[in-house]
Structures are given as structure tokens and as C-alpha cells.
Amino acid sequence: MPDIHVVRKDNRHLYEAYFDPYFRLRHEIYVKQRKWMALERPDGREIDQFDTEEAVYLFCIDNNQLIGAMRAVPTLMPTLMSELFPYLNIRGPVQRHDVYELSRIFVIPERRGEHAGPRIDMLLLTAIMEYGLSTGLTGFSIVLESWWLPRFERCGWKAHPLGVPHMMDGMSVLAVLVDCDEGTWTTLCSQIGLSRPVLTWRGLAGVNRRSLPDISTRVQPTAQQAQ
Numbered sequence: 001m002p003d004i005h006v007v008r009k010d011n012r013h014l015y016e017a018y019f020d021p022y023f024r025l026r027h028e029i030y031v032k033q034r035k036w037m038a039l040e041r042p043d044g045r046e047i048d049q050f051d052t053e054e055a056v057y058l059f060c061i062d063n064n065q066l067i068g069a070m071r072a073v074p075t076l077m078p079t080l081m082s083e084l085f086p087y088l089n090i091r092g093p094v095q096r097h098d099v100y101e102l103s104r105i106f107v108i109p110e111r112r113g114e115h116a117g118p119r120i121d122m123l124l125l126t127a128i129m130e131y132g133l134s135t136g137l138t139g140f141s142i143v144l145e146s147w148w149l150p151r152f153e154r155c156g157w158k159a160h161p162l163g164v165p166h167m168m169d170g171m172s173v174l175a176v177l178v179d180c181d182e183g184t185w186t187t188l189c190s191q192i193g194l195s196r197p198v199l200t201w202r203g204l205a206g207v208n209r210r211s212l213p214d215i216s217t218r219v220q221p222t223a224q225q226a227q
């Protein structure tokens with residue numbers, strides 16, 4: 001199984017070699033493949049104003065290759081929702097120390113829809129819950145396309161809409177707040193057959209982490225992977 005690494009400002013130096021491929025992959029996937037042309041950059045590296053020192057990245061690494069990732073940004077800082085899409089949130093901006101905004105989840109095309117082990121996207125969704133629980137978060141805000149909602153429903157993510165969907169460039173997009181709680185994490189671990197936490201915290205021994213519930217006895221080993 002690939003490793004999911006927590007990368008933050010305190011240990012970023014250990015992952016410097018991955019950042020150039022990471023930003024190039026984002027350009028390849030979001031600009032070239034998904035045609036989100038507003039993100040196009042002449043140097044072929046998709047970096048935006050939310051890639052600050054405070055951003056937290058989950059890097060899914062297999063045999064030294066980055067095969068998937070996700071970004072989390074504190075909502076006390078500017079976010080996609082507050083700066084670019086404020087009209088999606090009719091309740092006003094989410095600005096809370098215990099809520100991070102998720103964005104830029106991707107899996108490289110050749111590793112999507114895998115069934116030989118936990119799917120990489122499911123691993124990332126499980127890993128970010130683990131990160132949130134470990135660091136005292138209670139939720140994640142997300143601007144997303146509405147096709148995520150049935151996927152969240154299937155994997156047990158509880159997503160609360162913050163406004164109504166808007167059509168943008170042919171996509172139905174909305175803002176949600178997702179609960180970060182032990183029940184969601186343990187259910188996901190059970191679904192994908194994990195009996196222990198998945199995150200690698202290399203170089204982050206100084207981070208104060210909360211203890212997680214014991215999941216070693218809750219797993220129902222099954223070949224069936226959550227879709």
C-alpha cells in the first residue's frame with residue numbers, strides 16, 4: 001500500500017524534491033486534462049495564492065513516485081471559498097481555527113479506480129479525516145462539483161451544503177462543510193480494510209497530536225473496496 005505523508009511548513013524541506021513534480025502534475029491534470037484554463041501558467045506549474053506556508057499537503061507516495069495528493073488550507077487565512085467563490089456560501093465565510101478548506105484532490109490517471117488494494121482516492125479521504133482528528137479539526141469546508149456528493153454519501157462523509165449549486169463552465173459547483181469526526185474515520189477505515197492509521201508524520205515529532213480511537217479490532221477484512 002502506498003504511504004500518505006503529511007507535508008507542512010515544518011517538514012517541507014524533507015519533501016522539496018516532490019514539489020516540482022507536484023505542481024506540474026496539477027497543471028497536467030487541471031489545465032491539460034480537465035481544461036480549467038483559468039489555472040494555466042506559462043511555466044507549466046499550477047500554483048495559486050493558497051499555496052502558502054500555512055498550506056498542508058497530503059502526498060500519496062508509492063516507490064518514490066507521487067501518485068495522488070490533497071491540499072488543506074486554514075480557513076482563518078484566505079481560501080477559495082472566501083476569495084473566489086463567496087457567493088456559494090449564503091451563510092457567510094467559514095473562518096474557524098478548527099476548520100480547514102480542502103482542494104486539489106487528485107490521483108494520477110494510471111492509478112485511478114484501482115481494486116487491488118484500497119483505492120487511492122479513498123485512502124486520501126480517510127487520511128485527511130485522520131489528519132483532522134489528530135490535529136483537533138472538527139470540519140472541512142470545500143468548494144466542489146456536485147458529482148462528489150453521492151461519492152461522499154457512499155463513503156460516509158457527512159457534507160452539509162452552505163448554499164445552492166451554481167453552474168460554472170458547465171459544472172454544477174457548490175460549497176459544503178464536512179464533519180470531521182471519529183465515526184466517519186472509523187467507518188472509512190473499516191470500509192477500506194485499514195487496521196491502523198495511515199499517515200506518515202516524518203519530521204513532525206514536534207506536532208502535538210491527539211490520540212485516535214483503536215481501530216485494530218473494528219476492521220472487516222473484505223476484498224470489496226468502497227467505490
Ligand code: COA
Nearest residue numbers: 029034103104105106107108111112113114119120121147
Ligand atoms: N465529472 C464527473 N464525475 C467524475 C469526474 C468528473 N470530472 N471525475 C471522476 N468522476 C466520478 C465518476 O463517477 C467516475 O465514474 P465513471 O468511471 O463512471 O466515470 C468516478 O468518479 C471514478 O472516477 P475515476 O477517475 O475513475 O477514479 P478515482 O475514483 O480513483 O479518482 C478522482 C477520482 C477525482 C481523484 C480522479 O478522477 C482525479 O484525480 N480527477 C482529476 C482531478 C479532479 O478533478 N479532482 C477533483 C477536483 S479538485
